[in-house]
Amino acid sequence: MGTLGGAGLAAAVAASRARTLGMEGERRASQARSSGLPAGGADGESPGGSAPFPGSSGSSALLQAEVLDLDEDEDDLEVFSKDASLMDMNSFSPMMPTSPLSMINQIKFEDEPDLKDLFITVDEPESHVTTIETFITYRIITKTSRGEFDSSEFEVRRRYQDFLWLKGKLEEAHPTLIIPPLPEKFIVKGMVERFNDDFIETRRKALHKFLNRIADHPTLTFNEDFKIFLTAQAWELSSHKKQGPGLLSRMGQTVRAVASSMRGVKNRPEEFMEMNNFIELFSQKINLIDKISQRIYKEEREYFDEMKEYGPIHILWSASEEDLVDTLKDVAGCIDRCCKATEKRMSGLSEALLPVVHEYVLYSEMLMGVMKRRDQIQAELDSKVEALTYKKTDTDLLPEEIGKLEDKVECANNALKADWERWKQNMQNDIKLAFTDMAEENIHYYEQCLATWESFLTSQTNLHLEETSEDKP
Amino acid sequence: MEQTPPDPERQLQPAPLEPLGCPDAGLGAAVGKEAAGAGEEDSGVDTMTHNNFWLKKIEISVSEAEKRTGRNAMNMQETYTAYLIETRSVEHTDGQSVLTDSLWRRYSEFELLRNYLLVYYPHIVVPPLPEKRAEFVWHKLSADNMDPDFVERRRIGLENFLLRIASHPILCRDKIFYLFLTQEGNWKETVNETGFQLKADSRLKALNATFRVKNPDKRFTDLKHYSDELQSVISHLLRVRARVADRLYGVYKVHGNYGRVFSEWSAIEKEMGDGLQSAGHHMDVYASSIDDILEDEEHYADQLKEYLFYAEALRAVCRKHELMQYDLEMAAQDLASKKQQCEELATGTVRTFSLKGMTTKLFGQETPEQREARIKVLEEQINEGEQQLKSKNLEGREFVKNAWADIERFKEQKNRDLKEALISYAVMQISMCKKGIQVWTNAKECFSKM
Numbered sequence: 001m002g003t004l005g006g007a008g009l010a011a012a013v014a015a016s017r018a019r020t021l022g023m024e025g026e027r028r029a030s031q032a033r034s035s036g037l038p039a040g041g042a043d044g045e046s047p048g049g050s051a052p053f054p055g056s057s058g059s060s061a062l063l064q065a066e067v068l069d070l071d072e073d074e075d076d077l078e079v080f081s082k083d084a085s086l087m088d089m090n091s092f093s094p095m096m097p098t099s100p101l102s103m104i105n106q107i108k109f110e111d112e113p114d115l116k117d118l119f120i121t122v123d124e125p126e127s128h129v130t131t132i133e134t135f136i137t138y139r140i141i142t143k144t145s146r147g148e149f150d151s152s153e154f155e156v157r158r159r160y161q162d163f164l165w166l167k168g169k170l171e172e173a174h175p176t177l178i179i180p181p182l183p184e185k186f187i188v189k190g191m192v193e194r195f196n197d198d199f200i201e202t203r204r205k206a207l208h209k210f211l212n213r214i215a216d217h218p219t220l221t222f223n224e225d226f227k228i229f230l231t232a233q234a235w236e237l238s239s240h241k242k243q244g245p246g247l248l249s250r251m252g253q254t255v256r257a258v259a260s261s262m263r264g265v266k267n268r269p270e271e272f273m274e275m276n277n278f279i280e281l282f283s284q285k286i287n288l289i290d291k292i293s294q295r296i297y298k299e300e301r302e303y304f305d306e307m308k309e310y311g312p313i314h315i316l317w318s319a320s321e322e323d324l325v326d327t328l329k330d331v332a333g334c335i336d337r338c339c340k341a342t343e344k345r346m347s348g349l350s351e352a353l354l355p356v357v358h359e360y361v362l363y364s365e366m367l368m369g370v371m372k373r374r375d376q377i378q379a380e381l382d383s384k385v386e387a388l389t390y391k392k393t394d395t396d397l398l399p400e401e402i403g404k405l406e407d408k409v410e411c412a413n414n415a416l417k418a419d420w421e422r423w424k425q426n427m428q429n430d431i432k433l434a435f436t437d438m439a440e441e442n443i444h445y446y447e448q449c450l451a452t453w454e455s456f457l458t459s460q461t462n463l464h465l466e467e468t469s470e471d472k473p
Numbered sequence: 474m475e476q477t478p479p480d481p482e483r484q485l486q487p488a489p490l491e492p493l494g495c496p497d498a499g500l501g502a503a504v505g506k507e508a509a510g511a512g513e514e515d516s517g518v519d520t521m522t523h524n525n526f527w528l529k530k531i532e533i534s535v536s537e538a539e540k541r542t543g544r545n546a547m548n549m550q551e552t553y554t555a556y557l558i559e560t561r562s563v564e565h566t567d568g569q570s571v572l573t574d575s576l577w578r579r580y581s582e583f584e585l586l587r588n589y590l591l592v593y594y595p596h597i598v599v600p601p602l603p604e605k606r607a608e609f610v611w612h613k614l615s616a617d618n619m620d621p622d623f624v625e626r627r628r629i630g631l632e633n634f635l636l637r638i639a640s641h642p643i644l645c646r647d648k649i650f651y652l653f654l655t656q657e658g659n660w661k662e663t664v665n666e667t668g669f670q671l672k673a674d675s676r677l678k679a680l681n682a683t684f685r686v687k688n689p690d691k692r693f694t695d696l697k698h699y700s701d702e703l704q705s706v707i708s709h710l711l712r713v714r715a716r717v718a719d720r721l722y723g724v725y726k727v728h729g730n731y732g733r734v735f736s737e738w739s740a741i742e743k744e745m746g747d748g749l750q751s752a753g754h755h756m757d758v759y760a761s762s763i764d765d766i767l768e769d770e771e772h773y774a775d776q777l778k779e780y781l782f783y784a785e786a787l788r789a790v791c792r793k794h795e796l797m798q799y800d801l802e803m804a805a806q807d808l809a810s811k812k813q814q815c816e817e818l819a820t821g822t823v824r825t826f827s828l829k830g831m832t833t834k835l836f837g838q839e840t841p842e843q844r845e846a847r848i849k850v851l852e853e854q855i856n857e858g859e860q861q862l863k864s865k866n867l868e869g870r871e872f873v874k875n876a877w878a879d880i881e882r883f884k885e886q887k888n889r890d891l892k893e894a895l896i897s898y899a900v901m902q903i904s905m906c907k908k909g910i911q912v913w914t915n916a917k918e919c920f921s922k923m
Contacts (some may be wrong), residue, residue, distance in 0.1 A: 313709055453902045
């Protein structure tokens with residue numbers, strides 16, 4: 001591990017720039033154990049009065065942080081006063097909110113334009129063919145005004161595997177934060193080919209969302225791997241990927257996790273029990289809503305297909321009717337216009353509602369994983385406490401270990417709690433927006449159809465009036 | 474064999490029976506005028522004084538349907554539906570109606586009535602019956618004849634059938650029709666006693682005529698093509714409409730699932746809960762609104778179906794014409810050959826091969842007396858033939874004239890009715906859209922309050 005001082009510097013610098021919109025947790029300075037840092041305000045703004053460290057905006061300090069692979073938002077306390085052993089790959093980001101609920105000052109998902117300093121777009125999917133495989137890369141353009149970035153604009157190409165890697169790193173670094181979900185590897189039903197245009201487009205949009213959600217997350221946005229992902233050239237990224245704990249150690253962690261997660265569940269604090277209940281129910285409901293929404297889309301598509309055939313029959317009919325030609329042709333025209341309106345409604349659904357609902361399906365899976373990881377961290381503590389209680393092993397070092405683990409658990413819990421509130425807020429906004437959009441699409445659809453048929457009716461009435469006035473002697 | 478203008482016996486006698494006025498149904502508003510002019514139908518039969526009869530109007534309704542069990546001709550138990558037919562006479566002055574007759578009939582009796590009318594009025598486009606079995610169904614509707622919705626729609630169809638006949642200038646005066654409305658018992662026997670089944674043209678004969686007729690009236694040929702096209706296009710339209718209805722049903726009903734899930738979800742949400750719950754309620758409303766919408770559309774489909782079946786009635790008139798024309802052509806041909814035979818016998822030349830000629834060669838010439846006898850017979854036959862040809866010609870022309878008059882009447886009715894149906898379809902769509910706008914506006918409000 002690198003110099004702690006540098007890390008602390010980096011953390012402080014990060015603090016001065018931390019955006020706490022929607023995130024009420026980052027009052028690192030406000031807790032009792034902190035030292036050397038100014039107390040943060042309670043209004044969610046980054047402390048303007050925090051003493052700028054010399055060279056704080058220099059990239060050199062940050063380079064050290066990068067090497068450390070630390071999360072800049074880490075509690076300085078942990079950096080200065082605690083053992084460096086805490087800075088392992090399972091490091092977490094502790095956030096000590098004074099009062100979480102009072103920190104909810106922002107309900108918009110997107111940051112205010114004037115506060116956002118990292119803009120990412122994902123576009124231009126391209127197919128690459130090698131002798132071994134074919135795959136798609138996506139162009140990622142990053143525009144930023146942040147000092148820690150070498151330049152203000154970056155353009156890289158990444159493939160799905162790279163996104164998977166990034167997600168994995170984020171989960172490792174922040175086991176109890178709610179990491180945004182990635183679109184699925186494959187979609188089981190409905191897709192025959194991986195490279196179907198619709199599939200690629202849906203994935204592209206989801207990947208775009210993924211990166212932007214990370215960028216808007218107060219903690220994750222400063223993650224080093226994230227930065228590398230956005231900026232490194234292909235070869236740089238692959239060499240960077242090779243660093244870090246090997247496959248075996250990660251596997252070991254998984255085994256431990258499975259073994260101990262059950263224990264963690266038993267001693268789960270009340271609020272996390274509630275959270276878990278919510279997650280379970282939410283997961284059920286959002287999955288159902290996902291299915292329902294997909295089904296509606298399918299039914300609308302089939303309705304549209306049938307409607308396409310319906311109008312032309314009236315035209316065909318008009319060919320054999322002299323007196324009804326105009327009426328029949330007009331009816332055909334109305335049906336065709338309603339057909340187009342249906343098409344528009346469908347595309348609105350697939351753009352506004354379906355991706356959002358599906359993202360939250362993936363989020364619900366993610367949440368369950370977060371719960372498990374929290375439980376696992378707790379289980380580690382519990383097993384040590386148990387060992388101490390029953391004096392199973394050599395208990396000299398135990399109290400110290402237990403102390404560290406207690407801190408770890410507390411940090412993990414607080415991180416989750418804070419992120420949970422933020423996530424819930426976002427979820428409510430997103431769901432509300434998505435369904436409001438859906439309602440809007442439907443209203444618009446019916447309004448269009450109404451106008452079509454009403455004008456038909458008017459023209460028929462006018463014709464009738466003309467005819468009857470002609471008949472009059 | 475061929476049908477002369479309607480049998481005087483079947484026409485209504487002025488007394489003691491109440492003359493059958495033509496009801497003031499929405500159909501055939503110009504009936505009064507036509508009815509008066511239809512007096513020419515019973516040419517030579519002065520059983521009516523015309524205009525006075527149309528002062529009394531009647532209302533016919535098929536007001537109820539009832540499931541019944543009974544024994545059929547083979548003494549086996551069967552279930553069938555009976556329909557109550559009520560006839561009211563309306564006083565012209567005050568518009569009050571008085572129930573004059575009410576009886577129950579089943580579908581097969583309606584069929585009998587129609588078959589009778591087809592035989593006795595071949596020059597009329599006889600209104601069709603509603604379908605015997607449900608066709609063009611979409612999944613929600615059952616194809617079961619006992620299904621209440623089907624029975625209801627059939628009831629309406631049967632009422633429509635009777636009203637069409639009652640508003641037809643010629644058909645409305647038929648006695649059997651009158652008895653159908655008034656004589657419950659023995660009506661079937663009465664119909665059968667007319668012997669109409671015997672008078673019916675055989676299908677085979679008609680088919681033969683259709684193939685072999687040489688000079689049918691072009692208008693009828695065109696009419697036949699038109700009726701084929703009409704049948705084909707309406708069938709197609711009804712099929713696609715049924716599929717569209719099916720899909721639309723699916724779209725609406727799936728939204729109902731939102732209602733349930735939102736309600737369950739609202740239980741775990743604090744801030745969003747109320748919005749979700751009430752939005753869910755609107756989704757339920759939306760989902761259930763499709764039932765009424767599609768029921769209305771079914772009536773529209775029935776209106777189209779009537780004209781689908783009318784196509785067959787049109788073809789029946791064309792077939793009749795072809796049959797008569799063929800008959801005429803055959804008679805003319807027969808006459809021509811007889812004349813030729815006669816000529817040959819008279820002049821002694823044998824230009825054509827004949828059996829007589831063969832036998833003459835084989836067995837010897839016939840005597841002059843024999844030949845004279847034969848010529849005489851032939852001349853008689855020729856005379857008869859010429860008379861028959863004349864009357865057939867006359868019949869044929871009468872038929873064409875009368876048929877064409879009714880076809881013109883039919884065309885106008887069809888144009889009016891179909892236009893009205895299409896407009897009513899638009900009205901239905903408008904109503905559906907308005908409902909949709911309302912539900913989704915309410916839902917949107919709930920969502921935005923979440």
